[in-house]
Each structure stands twice: as C-alpha cells, then as structure tokens.
Amino acid sequence: MDAHITFYLNSDLIDVTINPSITVLDFLRGEKHLTGTKEGCREGDCGACTVLLGSLTPAGSINYKSVNSCLLPIAEVYGKHVVSIEGLNDRELNLIQHSMLTEGGTQCGFCTPGFIMSMTNYFINNPEPTLEKGIAALDGNICRCTGYAGIKRALENVISRWNSRPIKTGSHVSQLIASRLLPGYFAHAEQFISTIPTLQPSAPAPRFIAGGTDLFVQQWEALLTTDVSFINHQNKESIRETDIEFILPGNTTVEEFISHPGINSYLPGLADQLQLFGSTPIRNRATIAGNIVNASPIADMANILMALGATIELQNGTSRRTLPFEKLYAGYKSLHKDPEEIISSVIIAKHQGNARLSYEKISRRMHLDIASVNSSLFIRTEGNSIVSARLSAGGVGPIPMFLEKTSEFLNGKEISASVMHSAIELVKTEIAPITDARGSKEYKQLLLCQLVKAHFIKLFPELIPVEEVV
Amino acid sequence: MKGYDSIQHVRGESVFIDDIKAPQGTLHAYVVYSKIAHGVLERIDTSEALASPGVHSVLTSSDVTGENQIGSVIADEELLAAHHVHFIGQPVALVLADSKINALRAAKKVRMDITPLQPIFDPREAYEKGSLIMPEKIFTLGDTESAFKECDIIIEGKAESGGQEHLYLETQSALAIPSEGNGIKIFSSTQSPTAVQKITARVLGLPMNMVEVDVTRLGGGFGGKEDQATAWAALAGLGAFVTKRPVKLVLPRQEDMRITGKRHPYSSDYKIGLKKDGTILAYEAVFYQNAGASADLSPAILERTLFHCTNSYYIPHVKAKAVSCKTNLPPNTAFRGFGGPQGMFVIEAAIRKAAKKLNMDPVDIQHKNLLVEGNEFPYGQITEYFYLKRSFEHALEKFSFRESQKRIAEFNASSKLVKKGIAVMPICFGISFTTTFLNQASALIHIYTDGSISVSTAAIEMGQGVNSKVRNVVAHTIGCNHNRIKVDTTNTSRVANTSPTAASKGADLNGFAALHAAEALFDRLQKVAAAELGVTEEKSISIKNEIVYSGEQQTQLTWEQLIWKAYTSRVSLSSQAYHATPDIHFNKETSKGRPFAYHVTGTAISEVTVDCLRGIYEVDSVKIVHDIGKSLDPMIDRGQVEGALAQGIGWMTSEEVIYNQEGRLITDALSTYKVPDIYAAPKEIIVEFLEDVPNPYGPLKAKAVGEPPLMYGIGTFHAILNAMSAYKDDDFEIVSPITHERVLMYLHDSK
Ligand SMILES: Cc1cc2nc3c(=O)[nH]c(=O)nc-3n(C[C@H](O)[C@H](O)[C@H](O)COP(=O)(O)OP(=O)(O)OC[C@H]3O[C@@H](n4cnc5c(N)ncnc54)[C@H](O)[C@@H]3O)c2cc1C
Ligand code: FES
Numbered sequence A: 001m002d003a004h005i006t007f008y009l010n011s012d013l014i015d016v017t018i019n020p021s022i023t024v025l026d027f028l029r030g031e032k033h034l035t036g037t038k039e040g041c042r043e044g045d046c047g048a049c050t051v052l053l054g055s056l057t058p059a060g061s062i063n064y065k066s067v068n069s070c071l072l073p074i075a076e077v078y079g080k081h082v083v084s085i086e087g088l089n090d091r092e093l094n095l096i097q098h099s100m101l102t103e104g105g106t107q108c109g110f111c112t113p114g115f116i117m118s119m120t121n122y123f124i125n126n127p128e129p130t131l132e133k134g135i136a137a138l139d140g141n142i143c144r145c146t147g148y149a150g151i152k153r154a155l156e157n158v159i160s161r162w163n164s165r166p167i168k169t170g171s172h173v174s175q176l177i178a179s180r181l182l183p184g185y186f187a188h189a190e191q192f193i194s195t196i197p198t199l200q201p202s203a204p205a206p207r208f209i210a211g212g213t214d215l216f217v218q219q220w221e222a223l224l225t226t227d228v229s230f231i232n233h234q235n236k237e238s239i240r241e242t243d244i245e246f247i248l249p250g251n252t253t254v255e256e257f258i259s260h261p262g263i264n265s266y267l268p269g270l271a272d273q274l275q276l277f278g279s280t281p282i283r284n285r286a287t288i289a290g291n292i293v294n295a296s297p298i299a300d301m302a303n304i305l306m307a308l309g310a311t312i313e314l315q316n317g318t319s320r321r322t323l324p325f326e327k328l329y330a331g332y333k334s335l336h337k338d339p340e341e342i343i344s345s346v347i348i349a350k351h352q353g354n355a356r357l358s359y360e361k362i363s364r365r366m367h368l369d370i371a372s373v374n375s376s377l378f379i380r381t382e383g384n385s386i387v388s389a390r391l392s393a394g395g396v397g398p399i400p401m402f403l404e405k406t407s408e409f410l411n412g413k414e415i416s417a418s419v420m421h422s423a424i425e426l427v428k429t430e431i432a433p434i435t436d437a438r439g440s441k442e443y444k445q446l447l448l449c450q451l452v453k454a455h456f457i458k459l460f461p462e463l464i465p466v467e468e469v470v
Numbered sequence B: 001m002k003g004y005d006s007i008q009h010v011r012g013e014s015v016f017i018d019d020i021k022a023p024q025g026t027l028h029a030y031v032v033y034s035k036i037a038h039g040v041l042e043r044i045d046t047s048e049a050l051a052s053p054g055v056h057s058v059l060t061s062s063d064v065t066g067e068n069q070i071g072s073v074i075a076d077e078e079l080l081a082a083h084h085v086h087f088i089g090q091p092v093a094l095v096l097a098d099s100k101i102n103a104l105r106a107a108k109k110v111r112m113d114i115t116p117l118q119p120i121f122d123p124r125e126a127y128e129k130g131s132l133i134m135p136e137k138i139f140t141l142g143d144t145e146s147a148f149k150e151c152d153i154i155i156e157g158k159a160e161s162g163g164q165e166h167l168y169l170e171t172q173s174a175l176a177i178p179s180e181g182n183g184i185k186i187f188s189s190t191q192s193p194t195a196v197q198k199i200t201a202r203v204l205g206l207p208m209n210m211v212e213v214d215v216t217r218l219g220g221g222f223g224g225k226e227d228q229a230t231a232w233a234a235l236a237g238l239g240a241f242v243t244k245r246p247v248k249l250v251l252p253r254q255e256d257m258r259i260t261g262k263r264h265p266y267s268s269d270y271k272i273g274l275k276k277d278g279t280i281l282a283y284e285a286v287f288y289q290n291a292g293a294s295a296d297l298s299p300a301i302l303e304r305t306l307f308h309c310t311n312s313y314y315i316p317h318v319k320a321k322a323v324s325c326k327t328n329l330p331p332n333t334a335f336r337g338f339g340g341p342q343g344m345f346v347i348e349a350a351i352r353k354a355a356k357k358l359n360m361d362p363v364d365i366q367h368k369n370l371l372v373e374g375n376e377f378p379y380g381q382i383t384e385y386f387y388l389k390r391s392f393e394h395a396l397e398k399f400s401f402r403e404s405q406k407r408i409a410e411f412n413a414s415s416k417l418v419k420k421g422i423a424v425m426p427i428c429f430g431i432s433f434t435t436t437f438l439n440q441a442s443a444l445i446h447i448y449t450d451g452s453i454s455v456s457t458a459a460i461e462m463g464q465g466v467n468s469k470v471r472n473v474v475a476h477t478i479g480c481n482h483n484r485i486k487v488d489t490t491n492t493s494r495v496a497n498t499s500p501t502a503a504s505k506g507a508d509l510n511g512f513a514a515l516h517a518a519e520a521l522f523d524r525l526q527k528v529a530a531a532e533l534g535v536t537e538e539k540s541i542s543i544k545n546e547i548v549y550s551g552e553q554q555t556q557l558t559w560e561q562l563i564w565k566a567y568t569s570r571v572s573l574s575s576q577a578y579h580a581t582p583d584i585h586f587n588k589e590t591s592k593g594r595p596f597a598y599h600v601t602g603t604a605i606s607e608v609t610v611d612c613l614r615g616i617y618e619v620d621s622v623k624i625v626h627d628i629g630k631s632l633d634p635m636i637d638r639g640q641v642e643g644a645l646a647q648g649i650g651w652m653t654s655e656e657v658i659y660n661q662e663g664r665l666i667t668d669a670l671s672t673y674k675v676p677d678i679y680a681a682p683k684e685i686i687v688e689f690l691e692d693v694p695n696p697y698g699p700l701k702a703k704a705v706g707e708p709p710l711m712y713g714i715g716t717f718h719a720i721l722n723a724m725s726a727y728k729d730d731d732f733e734i735v736s737p738i739t740h741e742r743v744l745m746y747l748h749d750s751k
C-alpha cells in the first residue's frame, strides 16, 4: 500500500505517494535520475550509496547522519532532509571535492561520491576534526582503486584548511558554508523541514522495520510487497538512566548507545570497541532491538547484553512482560516471542562496586565485518576474587550464547591463570561451532579460547602473568 | 592532473553504464544461471517466467541468431549453455522485462533439469585426469639437472596462492540499442571494445561494421573486464537484436561475484639449489593453474607465470613447467599482474625456506642474486636500462632497513604477545603483451575550427588516468593548453581493431599513437605558421602554451588564428596515427625471444604488527622505491602504486575465495569476501620514484605503472610470517591468503 511521503531532497521539497519500502537509493536513481549516488553492493557493505539524513532536533536544529541509502526505506525520510552528492554541488568544487581531486583521492570515481558524503558528515558533526577520527568516519566506504592513501591525504588537507579558516565565529553551519564545505542553502535547511506536518502513525502491521539494516540486505524485494510498519514512526525516545539501571528504548541505535555519557562512564572502553560494529552509517541506523530479534549467532549487541544480564521488555498492544536476556533465544533464529510482540525496551541493571566488562570481537577484516567469534565477560570482583561472572560467546553455536556452566564455575573463584585455563576447558564443552564462510569450526573454538584469555589479560593484567597464558 | 574525469567524479556527475538514462521502451535483463557445477542440461522450462508480470521474453541458446560461442582465444565457451553446464553460474537463459524487479522476479521462475556429472575442482586432480586447457608449457635456461649437483643445499616445497575477486565497484554492465539497418550500438563497461564488437557480431551473425561499441569509462576493471565484459554486452546485444528494443543488463553484485571468473589460484611445487654463500644456482618449478571451466585468457596468463617465475633474480639454471587445469569453476581470467604474481610468489617462498635452512637473512640472498644489466632471463631476453639493484640498495638505505630490523628485534624481545615483522620485496615485471601482435594502437585527433581538440584512442579510462596521460602527451606535443583537449569515448567506429587496455600498456601504446598523430598535426601547423609569418625556416616555429614562437621570438599569431588559417588554407586538421612496439618478438616453439619492450623494477619494505594472542595483524608501513622512468604524471603514478599495493596486500591477506564441496562460491558478497578497507590498508605508504632513469622505450621516456606494484603485496605476506616466527619458531606452510584464521591456527594449533 502506497504511502504519502514529504521530505526535502537537497534543496527541493518532495511530496510523493509511493511504496514506503522502496529504498532511497532506488528512489534517487530511478525516480529522480540523480545518479551520483551509486549502487555497489546493495547490502550496506561498500558505502557507494551513502547519503546524509538530517532530522530536526527538539532544539530546532538539524542533526545529520551518514546512512546507506540502499538499506533505507523511503518511509523513514518523512519530514527529514536527505542530501545526496548533487546537493553538495555548487558552481565551483567545494573544499572536500577539490581536495579529493588534487590529492589523488579519486581514480575510477565510482566510490567517490560516497566518500565525499561521509567526509562531509564528519565535518558537519565535528568542529574540531582530527585525522584519526576523520578516518574512522570513512569506515563504511570501500575503494578498490586508491589504496586509500590519496583519500587520507585529501582528508588531511581539508582538516588543515579548516583549521586555518579565516572566519571562526558564527554558527558551525555558517562557518562550513563560509569555508566552502557546504552550499549556502544549508543555512535555511531547518526552516525547510520544520514546515512539514508531523507524521501520523500508520496502522500497525505484522512486519516491523526498525533500522532496516538487516531486513533490507536479504529481503528488499519481498518487502516491496509486504505490509510493514515502521518502529521509528511510533515514537522515538531517548535512553533513560536512573540510579539502578539504564532503560534503552528498543529502537535505540548503536550510535546512540555508544555516545551516551552514562553508559560510557559505567562501561568504559566499550564505545571504542564498538567501533568494530558495522560502520558509521550502519551504526547510525542499526537498532538494539533489531540486533536482538535478528538473532544472528554473532550479533554483537546481543552478545554484550547477554553478559550484562540485561532484561528485555516485550510489548503487545497494551500488555507488557519482561524476560531475562538468556531466556529469549529458543534455537537458530527462533525466539520466545510472539510475532506481534515488539521489544519496547532493554534494561541494563547498574552494579555498584567493582564491575567490569570486556568485549572481544575478531572477524576476517577487523572493521566493517561481522564477527567470526565474539565474546563478552562481565565480571564483578572483590579483592582478587570473583563475586559473579557472566560469559557470553557468539559464532560458536546456533544462537548468541550465554556460557552458563563456565560462568557458574567462575563465581567465587580467586583470579589466577589456572582458573582461567580451567574455565577455557569448560568453555569447550559448552559450544558447538560449525564451519562456514567466517571460519572453520576448529578455528572458532580456538579463537574463543584465545578471546577468553584476552578477557583475563585485559581485565586483570596484574594477576595473570603473560608467561602463564602462552 | 586535474582531469576532466576527476572533476566529474567528485561531483557525482560521471556517467557509468547504469547511469545512462535508458531510452524509452528499454528492457531490463536478468541472467539465469546453472546451480549445478557439471551436468547435462536436459530441459529449460520458461513458461512460468514468461507468464510473470512485465516479462517480454526469455532467451535461451536456441535464440542465438549467429554462433553461440564467445571464446576469444580458444572457442570453448558458449554464450548460453546449450546441452551441458560446466560451472555454477554459467548463463543458461536471459529474462527480458519492463523493469529490473520484474526481470528478477521472473528469473526465479525459470526451471531447468540438469543431470549431474562428476565435477572436478582441484587443479592437481584435473591434471591427473588429463583435464587440461592446452598442452603444458616449459621454459628452460641452462641445465638444472647438472647444476643441482653443484649445490650445497637443495630445498623442495609446495606453495599455494588463492584466487582473487576483482571487486571493481561498478559491476559488469552493458546497454544495447538497436540501430538502423539491423545494427547494434552497445555501451559497455569493457576493457576491450573490439572483443565486444567481434564477439557480439559473431553471436548475432553480423559483420563487425554493424556493431558499434562505445565506452566512456569503467568503474574499475583490474583485468576483470578484459575478456569477461564480453558476455554481458553480447547478451544485451542479443536481446536488443531479437526484440528490437534497447536492453540494459547490469549484474547485481552477488551475481557478478558468482558468475564471473577471478584471479587464478595456483598450486605449485618448487625445488631450489644454492651455494653455502646464498648464491642460487638452480631452480625448478611446476605450476598447476586452476583455469576453471573454459580457456578465457588462461593460456596467456599461464605463460606470464613462467616469464616471471624467477622474479628479480638471476638464476643460471631454470626449468619451469606450467599446466592450465580445466575444472568446474567459473573461468578464471585476467587480474592485474596476469599470472606474474603467482609466479613470483613461489620463488619468494623458496628463498625464505632456503634462508632458514642456510641460517641467513632472506634479504641477503635476495640481494646477492639480483638481476643486473646484461643478465639473461629464462626466456632469452637480456636486461637493459636496468636499475633494480639501485632501487633495492636505495630502499634499504633510505628507509634504514637494518636499523628497523634491529628495532623490531628489540621490540619482539620485550613483547610476548605482540610481534613485529619486516620483509623486503623486489619486483621485476616485463612490459608488453606477451602475445606480440597485440602491441599496437592507433589514435585519431581532430582540431576543430574554434581551436578545440578531440582525441580518440583505443585506451579505456578505468581510473588509471590514461586519458590524462594521453592529454598530457598531446598538449605537450602540439603546444596547446590542456583544457582545449577532450579525450573522447573509446569507440570502435572512430578507432578500430583495438587491443584491450591491459598489460599496463594502455598509456604506452596509446600515448605513442597519440604522440605520432599530434606530431603530424604539429608539423602541419609549423608550415602554416611559417607561411603566415613569412618565416622560411619552418622548423624554427615552436608553440608553447599556445604562444607561437619564431626561434626565440614570441609572435602575435594566436592559437585560434593559426587554426583558422590552417583550415582556410585547406590544411587537414585531422590526423590518424598508428604505433606498434618495435623490437619485440617471441618464438612460442622455443620459448625464447625478446617479448618485452622493457622491465619495470622496484623494491618495497613492509612492516607489520601481529597480535599473536588473537591472530590478527596490521600493516604498519610499506616503503617503496620504484622505477617509473620519467613520469607522465607523478600524482597518477603514485596513485597507481598505492592502489596496486593495497590490492596486492588484499590478495595476500584477507581476500579469500572459497567454494564449497558442490563448487558453489560461498564468499559471494562483500559481507563475506573482504577487500582492504581504510584500516586494512597500510597505515603509511611511502612511494619514491627512482630519479634519472629515462626509458627510451616509453612515450616521453615514461614507464608503465598499472600492474607491477601489486606484487609488493607479497612482501607483506612475508613480513607477517616474519613476525609470526618471532612468536613460534616453525616452518610455516606457504599458503596465501594468510587470513586471521591461518595466523591463529599456525601459531596455536598443536596439530
Ligand atoms: C554492512 C553491515 C554490517 C553489519 N555489522 C554488524 C556488526 O558488526 N555486528 C552486528 O551485530 N550486526 C551487524 N550488522 C547487522 C545489523 O546491522 C544489526 O543486527 C542491527 O542491529 C539490526 O538492527 P535494525 O534496526 O537495522 O534491524 P531491522 O533490519 O530493522 O530489523 C531486524 C529484525 O528485527 C525486527 N525488529 C526490529 N526492531 C524490533 C523491535 N523493536 N521489536 C521487535 N522486533 C524488531 C525486525 O522485524 C526484523 O525481523 C550489520 C549489517 C550490515 C548491513
Ligand atoms: S550500495 Fe553498497 S552500501 Fe549501499
């Protein structure tokens, strides 16, 4: 059933009645013949289709994020500002375009618009850019030609030109415009979109789409003929923190999770580790509930939440119930959950005292890749002894696994290398890896054992001598 | 430098095939392929697909109007399978529908009955069963048998190198439009417009002059669109020819990965003999090339493996044998380096094993045996203008190799779980098509009456900057400004009988052809200017930046005036010229000759860090001294080196092509097949071009650049092994790619 969708595309108001599940990529290329946005893979893995998605904040400004348009259903851009490469073009090349040209950041050119969109997004969101963070912002873009060296030079060049910009006053957007990083119409973009009437929630349908980063990879074609409802259209709440817990709305994105100050102070270091989750544009869209319900054995958020002992709140109409995380999965891709139930929130209890999390993920390629094996250990200690431990592992069985026996074994133990080795022996009895594209079963078992060692070395460097690990 | 192409790239305005606004009535094509690796195709049932919404027709082999044959070297490949299928992914039918999605939906409804036959996937098994593409090839120099008797040590071993998916970001694509009088015009993403023209003509049963092929640019090729762009263009052409409507065929990524061939995996045996001091006396190797189901370009690729089997080293006694094994995998094809990397991989492995046995540093064996001026290659050519040793010694010195080794040893002594490694990789790569007749090109230049210029050559722009280089050559020769010149699309009606843009030869061959064409125009302009200025000595006329000089004297004659004068004096402002690489020859019977115009050489030093606890690594730096002759465009050449290097590292580290037991590709998406991302590429790349090494065989004394730097990636492979050996003193198997899995298993698996 077609939906009426209103949004701004670059500097134009778009008002269409269209299949809500058509991707923004297909809309841009097919309906609008804006072909600067490229299709390289249609599964979020190349970044050639990157566009910016700007949403109005409660404060009335626009918050831009880079997203993969190949995984973005058009219904999700209602009331928003979509920017494609064409929307950055001025008569003259802008600073990023010019630097990509002069520093050899483009060869065949197919990946180039995507890189420019990601870089632009970085500068929009970071008034004090650094090369290292700028590179991180390009973690979702693949280039097969340049070896990235020219792209890094281009980035460096833009940073140094930005740092020496003559005008350093006024709003950030106005400085970006003055420095030729954005075209002039960005100064009024929030006025454009604030005029669009708020969306009336559609009737609930049995198929939920949240970030779409799972659904649109395999099922984009089927979704065009399925009745769907968009979780983000129902309501968008923020993470709440109380003295005893964090309450994450189901559609919290991975990005929102890792940039939450409270979570960062409770789980220091996790945000850095979660840079290994997908890529910047994927993290901007991927939701926690989507990760959980997708039930992939190597889902990273599921792995972490399992170790943290999170509680899941399920909602069906007005009825709600809660479930401990490890009770959710019934078997491969099957959940103890009715199809109509949505995950309304995930609750992480805060533990006082010495509580620490270690999360490890190894994949074929460290960034922009799904894990071969991942594992989290959440451990509470008193002195040198373990008060309680929760160990999870992914990629070693049909579901994200809670290693119950090993966790129980660790409870109450004094931390030592020999306890660690005994735990590893137990781990082996709890898992059943299979051989697939991400590795052989022998490798996955070995890798998990190594990751358990890594947890201990990282968490207790003074108690676990490296000699006793090797 | 600031190419027209690049300006459009950064604005997102460059037009690739799928960006061409399809004419009204265009049909969209979807390829239906075999899901069985080997079998008899009993029946194809298209009835359900034909009834699917929006479907116009479904074509099978019986709809081919000409010959159902697309093999270019050996006629062993059908466009659409008729009676047998030979690999999973082999095209069987073509669905044509009014939209992409309707074509896709209908394609799922095509049914086929296939009676399976026994498939072969392993090249050695194919060899044993006599399943070969062509008879084996042998290169020999000296007499290995007696030389081995002189050796102090002899080492034998095995080395395996994996395949590699091209992963050009633009997938294979073509748009075919029927033209007047039963002809066809095809916009194709091909490195080889003439191959597309010739094969399409064959498939349709037309003379070549009825098929026009036009190529604006490619979103990456890397060899994957040399021979393997043809099928898609021919299929689109067939669709357009049969339906009389435009047909667009763009392979979805997953289909492209499943159907098209890749770099050839090789399984090889070697035997190397040395003196105690590290001098290599004799080398023998047997290369088993996994060619896949049909010949494609495998024979020429096989030969290049032999050409490069001794890499950068002078070895007086060599015997190398190579066999092209026919298996039930997609036909493997050209990929940057064209078999050369696979040959070099084996000798580098042999040297490391020898070094370990002799308790020597591999770098000393490498250094001791480097080719120098006047040495003979196993194929009979003698080194000339040869600066390999200079680059090697310069790299070691300039990048403080010995100090780095020491620093790394100290680091490793104090770090238990994280180890660093370093390795040196010299390269020597022959430039020319080894199929000698391909070393020709032609160019066509028009100067229009307003002074603007159009240049057409056979070269295909695919990001390697050949258009900029051709433009530089023309501007330099005629003396006009760069922005006057438009390098036009590559079009078979303007430039005929083109060789593929491949073998790193695009800029060389077409640069020379453009140079000759520009020289002819310049000569005419000199005459016109001399007459106009009343100068008797026409050779004293020169043009720089569009200012006409008589001797040293600047004249008032403007560019526009000069061109108009030439036109009104009835002097031709068009010029067509031709170039054939001189002095090259190769006798296929004796495997001796002078196949290459020249060699490209250089040296890279790779440094890596391996986390031995987790089995992962990072490439810290690759520092290169490279011989580029006199660069036609240093920024482009640097980009080529950096890009090729990253691809070489990908081939050696994370890019693993895996087929399952049925012969189905399981790494068939970017989510499972991992090319380097911005983090996997080296953190630091330094490229220094060797100075003062003009190349008499290149246009304006330049050298080719596309392929050779890829092989520096082999050094990164050995740097990783070097780091691993600081953790575990072991004789690691030589299997590439050295994935995270292999690293961890080598280091920790007790088996
Ligand atoms: C390129 C790429 C890289 C990726 N990398 C990673 C990675 O590193 N680690 C990782 O773990 N995953 C990764 N993923 C997978 C995916 O991004 C995550 O699983 C993500 O969290 C899914 O969330 P989503 O909101 O996009 O899900 P969607 O695609 O919207 O939905 C997924 C499923 O969840 C259901 N669903 C969504 N929200 C709810 C809800 N509130 N209640 C009930 N059901 C719901 C949907 O109906 C659907 O069945 C990657 C995906 C891509 C494309
Ligand atoms: S097309 Fe590759 S990420 Fe969207």
Ligand code: FES
Binding pocket: A105, A106, A107, A108, A109, A110, A111, A112, A142, A143, A144, A145, A146, B169, B219, B220, B463
């Ligand atoms: S320039 Fe070709 S993929 Fe990046």
